[in-house]
Amino acid sequence: RKEVEQDPGPFNVPEGATVAFNCTYSNSASQSFFWYRQDCRKEPKLLMSVYSSGNEDGRFTAQLNRASQYISLLIRDSKLSDSATYLCVVNNVSSGSARQLTFGSGTQLTVLP
Amino acid sequence: EPEVTQTPSHQVTQMGQEVILRCVPISNHLYFYWYRQILGQKVEFLVSFYNNEISEKSEIFDDQFSVERPDGSNFTLKIRSTKLEDSAMYFCASTPRTVHNEQFFGPGTRLTVL
Numbered sequence: 001r002k003e004v005e006q007d008p009g010p011f012n013v014p015e016g017a018t019v020a021f022n023c024t025y026s027n028s029a030s031q032s033f034f035w036y037r038q039d040c041r042k043e044p045k046l047l048m049s050v051y052s053s054g055n056e057d058g059r060f061t062a063q064l065n066r067a068s069q070y071i072s073l074l075i076r077d078s079k080l081s082d083s084a085t086y087l088c089v090v091n092n093v094s095s096g097s098a099r100q101l102t103f104g105s106g107t108q109l110t111v112l113p
Numbered sequence: 114e115p116e117v118t119q120t121p122s123h124q125v126t127q128m129g130q131e132v133i134l135r136c137v138p139i140s141n142h143l144y145f146y147w148y149r150q151i152l153g154q155k156v157e158f159l160v161s162f163y164n165n166e167i168s169e170k171s172e173i174f175d176d177q178f179s180v181e182r183p184d185g186s187n188f189t190l191k192i193r194s195t196k197l198e199d200s201a202m203y204f205c206a207s208t209p210r211t212v213h214n215e216q217f218f219g220p221g222t223r224l225t226v227l
Contacts, residue, residue, distance in 0.1 A: 041223075042221075043221050045218070046215045046217065087155075099161075099169075100169055101156075103157070106155065
């Protein structure tokens with residue numbers, strides 16, 4: 001089973017649409033959760049951290065369900081500039097003092113005019 | 114806003130040659146990382162570094178790889194004898210603390226091994 005699993009898409013949506021991405025993770029000891037976005041051939045850029053209580057940043061809402069080991073991202077009123085690959089990322093506990101990030105394969109979003 | 118920087122942006126090398134990829138993490142950050150992304154695949158962890166030593170490394174980070182922080186600002190990844198399968202984007206990242214802190218990525222170095 002993959003450590004972090006995402007629907008690869010692609011998701012093609014019209015401008016203004018609402019789109020939701022889902023992600024599951026296999027390690028129940030995972031401690032921190034993030035959504036990153038990655039534009040073609042660029043670095044991953046942090047979109048938002050994901051907290052158990054759920055959190056919102058403008059048009060973006062992230063949810064975490066620890067019992068189901070499930071993370072979601074909702075984008076409302078999508079813009080052309082939202083077109084990117086969205087990466088579900090989990091930060092696991094390790095024996096060392098730093099924690100590696102484990103990335104999903106990403107979900108590709110294209111917002112159409 | 115401070116950023117992680119990486120040089121060069123693109124490195125082309127012959128198989129068997131040594132390469133050094135350079136990174137300047139954000140200045141007040143304490144933890145440093147290297148990741149790689151083979152074209153079309155997901156981002157994979159290579160190594161983390163704290164207090165001038167390796168904290169964790171993945172199976173990918175074998176004896177051909179090494180990291181160093183030679184001065185107060187640079188953080189380098191060396192590949193001793195490159196293989197074709199080392200061709201990838203290599204991303205450096207840094208974070209100020211470990212506990213629930215996000216990692217910030219540099220723009221990457223595209224390594225092409227011929």
